[in-house]
Amino acid sequence: MKSPYFDDGHATFREEVRAFLAAEVMPYAAGWEERDTVPAPVWKLLGERGYLGLLHPRAVGGGERDLFTSVVFLEELGRTGFGGLRAAVSVHAYMATPYLARVGGHDLCREYLAPAVRGERLAALAITEPGAGADLSGLGTTAVRDGGHFVVDGTKSMVSNGMTADFLVTAVRTAAAGPRGATGLSLLVIDTTLPGVARTPQRTLGWRSAGTATVTLDAVRVPADRLVGRLDNGFYYLMRGLQLERLVAATLALGGMDRGLDELRGFLRAREVTGEALAHKQALVHRVADLATELTAARHLVHHTAWLYEQGELPALECSMAKLHTTELACRLADTALQLQGSHGYLETSFAARAQRDARAATIAAGPSEVMRDLIGRAVLNQPADRDAHARML
Ligand SMILES: Cc1cc2nc3c(=O)[nH]c(=O)nc-3n(C[C@H](O)[C@H](O)[C@H](O)COP(=O)(O)OP(=O)(O)OC[C@H]3O[C@@H](n4cnc5c(N)ncnc54)[C@H](O)[C@@H]3O)c2cc1C
CATH class of the missing domain: 2.40.110.10 (Butyryl-CoA Dehydrogenase, subunit A, domain 2)
Incomplete structure (x- = not known):
């Protein structure tokens, strides 16, 4: 069945990104965490692959690719499970530099955006x-x-x-x-x-x-x-930029959850307790079922929001919903995954432990959950009562 959002080109790109991250990031990223930094040569590598300018104009060396190419990249970046790396790259490419691309003018683009796309100048x-x-x-x-x-x-x-x-x-x-x-x-x-x-x-x-x-x-x-x-005019630029930030945060969370669920599944299948794999214990099976169901719902919300964004709308309500739902689900998933992996999950270097530390940040950064609820609640309560209008808004 064909996806309404992704084509064969996206699938090939996903493989390429995943292979790159497996070779150039996964073996080293734990060391970067210890040193609190992503080293400069990594930025150059990301720039050479075009990953820092997927949305940016060709005139500054960007790829001008569609938004779903970025969705693929961000999901894969999320799958690495290294929240610091995710934040560093996404802030640079999707949260700071887009202001230059959108309203920065020729000189700022030449002096700052073009070298940022090449990974030569780092943005915050x-x-x-x-x-x-x-x-x-x-x-x-x-x-x-x-x-x-x-x-x-x-x-x-x-x-x-x-x-x-x-x-x-x-x-x-x-x-x-x-x-x-x-x-x-x-x-x-x-x-x-x-x-x-x-x-x-x-x-x-x-x-x-x-x-x-x-x-x-x-x-x-x-x-x-x-x-x-x-x-x-900064407030208006920020209000627009924050919608992309929230969509990006939601997409990164999706990737992290995919990997978290994979890790949990592998553990529950392999680990035997009282003569059977944990994957056969109904109490645990039901918890995995709930998480997988919520993750699937979250994925549809994020992809639909990206699609609306791609149409040129500014789907502020959906961006808030996607951010709220995925980042809070990521906390629940990380917590459950850690619990179900017992002491193995509690080890500081485990995927589950890192996921739990990193997931907490995403419910605060780019707008705390409480603010997301405020925006969503007001929008829902203020909208007209007729059902068609309701459907249009949501
Ligand atoms: C890991 C991390 C990375 C970050 N990176 C950046 C960055 O690169 N650049 C940058 O500028 N900022 C960054 N931030 C800051 C982030 O955007 C702010 O933390 C966020 O906007 C909340 O602001 P605050 O922390 O000052 O909390 P406050 O504004 O003081 O709010 C504290 C708490 O009060 C509640 N609250 C606040 N407002 C409301 C409201 N209207 N209704 C109900 N409850 C409310 C929420 O629970 C909130 O968490 C980062 C934050 C984190 C955690």
Whole structure:
């Protein structure tokens, strides 16, 4: 039966990506986690394969491929089970650089996006601050125009790739917040080599190797032509970018869950207790059945959302639902998989233990579950009562 979303080209690409990750990532990624970083040569390799620019325009060396090519790549990246690597690559290719591709203008694309696609310059996205995360209206990092520069002051935290990034796509306040929300924000590209930029590592529970950092910006003079898009329009760009972030987070979670279920299945078949394989114990079989059913439902939701996105709509509601459902399911799956593998799952180096550490991050980053529920709940409660309208919205 043909998939409505994937064709033979996607299948071939999946094999290619899986083989690449098996050869170039899986043997080494645990070491990267210990050193809190993805080494520079890996970025070059990813760039040479075209994996850092699948969605980006050909003019900057990107592949301009369809969204389902990225879905394949992200599912396979998710399957590696290394959350830090997943975060590092997805922040670079799908969360920070898309702003340059969409509204960055020719010079920013040439100077930052093209080398980012080649894996030569590493990007990070700096929105969150110690005093404001989910609520963008509370962002306090300021950028004040001074001749041909902006002077930037503030602190960003939880910046994935923060320790290694060559540049930060940074949310800054260029005007006071309007009465109805988080307006007055702009996006600036900030070189991490500029005087006044300082970085401190943040040790996190999971997503090790993502190089998470606090970045302080102390009177950093940023050339005015590093403004991304239009002044004071950052909030609108972020609202759009966040939908892709959520879809990407959901897709990575899918890949991780596929692998987690594979690992669990292998263990339950091989492990014998009281003379029979665990896979024959009904109590465990039912738990696997529930997880597999929910995972299948999650897959349909994510793929359908990607399809809507590909049609040129901005399916904000579905992106929130996909993110909420898959990232929370990933936590449940990781927890169950660890429990059913007993002490084998509890070993720090086991797939299940890593999955549990890493899954927790994804229900917070790119919008916590509570915010997703808020957005979904409001949209559902405010929509018209007639069933056709309901179907259109969902
Ligand atoms: C591993 C990891 C990597 C990250 N990477 C990046 C990055 O690369 N760049 C970046 O800018 N940020 C990054 N973040 C930050 C992330 O986007 C924020 O953590 C997130 O937006 C929540 O902000 P906060 O942590 O400040 O929590 P807060 O905004 O203080 O919220 C705390 C908690 O309150 C609840 N809450 C918040 N708002 C609401 C609401 N409206 N309704 C109901 N409940 C609510 C939620 O439970 C939330 O978890 C990362 C976070 C993590 C965990």
